[in-house]
Amino acid sequence: MTLKLFELVGTDEQRPFSPFCWRTRMALAHKGLSAQSIPWCFTEKQAIAPHQSEKVPVLLDGETSVADSWAIANYLEDTYPDRPSLFGGEGGRAICRMMNWWGDIAVVGGMFPLIVADIPSHLKPVDAAYFRKTREARLGKPLEQAAAERDKSVESFRKGLEPMRLTLKTQDYLGGDAPNYADYIVFGGFQWARVVSPFKLLAEADPVYAWRERLLDTFDGMARKSPGFPV
Amino acid sequence: MTLKLFELVGTDEQRPFSPFCWRTRMALAHKGLSAQSIPWCFTEKQAIAPHQSEKVPVLLDGETSVADSWAIANYLEDTYPDRPSLFGGEGGRAICRMMNWWGDIAVVGGMFPLIVADIPSHLKPVDAAYFRKTREARLGKPLEQAAAERDKSVESFRKGLEPMRLTLKTQDYLGGDAPNYADYIVFGGFQWARVVSPFKLLAEADPVYAWRERLLDTFDGMARKSPGFPV
Structure with missing residues (x-):
């Protein structure tokens, strides 16, 4: 059995980013599975077209x-049911859909908008060129303008994490005593940011900061060992 | 076995409101349990003091x-494990904490802020008098001012439901094919609103509207039979 994973990279093939690819990387590690990485760049649509997708993972x-x-x-x-569960049962899977x-x-x-200008x-x-064009259309403004506003706009981002912050007051992970796919959903985003941007998304006193540290250390520090900026 | 539930009411003891009491009402019904209602009003702190609480349920x-x-x-x-599960397993319970x-x-x-002036x-x-004083302190404005802004502020409320709305495109309930406690968490809020306010929180075309209809019909229409405004 050899799994392979198309992963988003830039000039450095050893520096995978994409929040969604990192969700999958963490999920594979949770299942105790390894996959051979196939580096993929934004404009290489043809490479994944045979798999009926325009995006990775x-x-x-x-x-x-x-x-x-x-x-x-x-x-x-579903395919590897005997390995550690990503969802902790069917209830967890269903509720994870909204997560x-x-x-x-x-x-x-x-x-x-906080990290896009660094990409x-x-x-x-x-x-x-592809990235700038498509992302500026999505933002409705130049990437640099989004970056210029980020010291202020980070506050609303942090406020939006409040349901997670309150949860982490009574349990170490969204999945309970140990991380599960609910954690990887969120962590994928933070690892994406860590790989591409030096911007400080979280205050050190934030319980979400401590949670991110725990996730960086999970699976023998897999995510922390991947190249990135200090957080 | 006789369960009893302190429930928040106003002048009409047959019209329980409180989003949190409705979460419990739905949870009891899910477990196939019935509880004798003990009507309780905001200022009756002494009645529940022996139970180490200042609030209901x-x-x-x-x-x-x-x-x-x-x-x-x-x-x-935990106490009624042989009855239908509220969480669908331990993963579901853990993830429900954040839900x-x-x-x-x-x-x-x-x-x-959208319904508070109607209470x-x-x-x-x-x-x-107690309600107005404590809630105006929380809002930082008169109840009537919150109500005057609600035709506009309802838009950000609806936008905040987007993760739920997208989930309901691929499953009927947050809990999957059937409702579980994740649904009751959210529905409790909508039932609270329905009992106390004629304000239209949702557009009829919203998938969340259709979901609320399904919840109103659940348990033989238990929530719909409780007095309230048309939604």
């Missing part, structure tokens, strides 16, 4: 290909 | 008393 498992981090998490849970959307909106979407310098020229 | 189960809706849900799950905070902040907190007319004079 795409997981290859023998003859099977699965695109989209949520679909991959479900595939791993995944919350992570997309409040976490990934919330930090996007092009990590990309090849053709990808940087 | 408070559940009495023989010699045991449990305060706080989240604690009650956990108590019911509960999200429900408190985005749902109950989000609708609070005093349901209360006895002594409770209405």
Whole structure:
């Protein structure tokens, strides 16, 4: 069995970013599975077209290909049921569906304008041009303008984490005593930011900061060992 | 076995409100349990003081008393494990902890300024005075001012439901194919609003509206049969 994973990179193939690929990396590690990385850049649409996707992550498992981090998490849970559960039961899986959307909106979407201007310098020229064009259209403003506002806009991002912050007062992980896929959903965003941007998303006194430290140390420090900025 | 539940009411003892009491009502029904209602008003602190609480719901189960809706849900799950599960496993319970905070902040907190001005007319004079004083301090403005802004502020409330709205595109309930405690967390807020206010929180085309309809019909229409305004 050799798993392969298309992962987003820029000029440095050893520096995978993408919050969604990191969700999958953590999920694979949780299952005790390793995957051979296939570095992939934004404009290499043809490389993944055979797998009916325009975006990564795409997981290859023998003859099977699965695109989209949520679909991959479900595939791993169903295909490798004897390994540690990502969801802790069917109730957890169902409720994680909303957690995944919350992570997309409040976490990934919330930090996007804060770190987006730091991303092009990590990309090849053709990808940087593609990235700037598509992301400025999404933002409705130049990347540099979003960055100029970030010392102020980080406050609303932090406020948006309040449901998570309160949760971490009574349990170490969103998944309870140990991390599960709910944690990886959120952590994927923070690891994305750590890889591409020196911007301080969290105050050190924030319980979410301590939680991120724990996730950086999980799986023998897998995420911390991946190249990134100090957090 | 006779369960008893302290529930918040105003002048009409047949019209329980409180989003938190409704979470418990739904949880009890999910477990197939019934509880004798003990009507309770805001200023009747002495009645529940013996149970180490200043707020409702408070559940009495023989010699045991449990305060706080989240604690009650956990108590019911642990004490009645052979009845339908509220969480669908330990993963679901852990992840629901954050859902509960999200429900408190985005749902109950989000609708609070939209419906708060409609509440005093349901209360006895002594409770209405207590309510106005404590809630205006929380809002930082007169109740009527919050109400005057609500046609505009409802938009940000609706936007805050986006993670839930997207989830309901692929499953009927937050709990999956059938409702579980994740649904009751959110529904408690909507039922609170329905009991006390004619204000339209949701557009009819919203998937959250259809979800609320399904919850109103659950348990043989238990919530819909309780007095309230049309939604």
